[in-house]
Amino acid sequence: MPSTITKRSIDMDFIEKVGTISGEAFKTCMQCGTCSTVCPMQESTEVTPRKIIHLAQWGIFSTVMSVNMAWMCASCHTCAVRCPRGIDIPKVVEAIRLLTLRKNKNFVEPFEIVKEQIEEMPQAAMVSTFRKHTA
Numbered sequence: 343m344p345s346t347i348t349k350r351s352i353d354m355d356f357i358e359k360v361g362t363i364s365g366e367a368f369k370t371c372m373q374c375g376t377c378s379t380v381c382p383m384q385e386s387t388e389v390t391p392r393k394i395i396h397l398a399q400w401g402i403f404s405t406v407m408s409v410n411m412a413w414m415c416a417s418c419h420t421c422a423v424r425c426p427r428g429i430d431i432p433k434v435v436e437a438i439r440l441l442t443l444r445k446n447k448n449f450v451e452p453f454e455i456v457k458e459q460i461e462e463m464p465q466a467a468m469v470s471t472f473r474k475h476t477a
């Protein structure tokens with residue numbers, strides 16, 4: 343994760359697209375961290391909801407793409423109902439997921455799933471993971 347923010351690290355196009363796709367004014371986030379304290383997925387994610395919003399605010403797309411928040415968010419909306427700025431955080435995370443997929447970056451690589459796993463996996467789980475985690 344970059345420790346310094348430079349003109350070169352800010353991807354304005356990414357910031358604009360996240361805003362357009364999500365429809366959320368995520369730039370109004372004041373970094374209070376309330377969303378992070380209530381997120382049930384925080385043990386599985388590499389960054390907190392507060393952090394992913396912060397990275398999106400600064401347009402650091404390369405880092406946003408490299409962490410697993412967009413794939414692990416359960417869209418439970420617990421964070422959104424607590425956000426004092428009324429930001430629908432899962433909508434922002436979903437926009438990030440879509441933009442990541444547009445770069446052809448998969449979270450699950452279908453051809454890397456071993457045969458034994460495919461045989462044991464419920465069909466519904468396989469379909470939903472391909473829908474959410476592959477481009």
Ligand code: SF4
Pocket residue numbers: 370371372373374375376377378391392395424425426427428429431
């Ligand atoms: S709760 Fe809302 S304002 Fe607070 S850090 Fe999270 S997104 Fe930002």
Ligand code: SF4
Pocket residue numbers: 380381382383384391414415416417418419420421422431432435
């Ligand atoms: S919607 Fe996603 S980021 Fe928000 S609390 Fe639920 S799992 Fe965490």
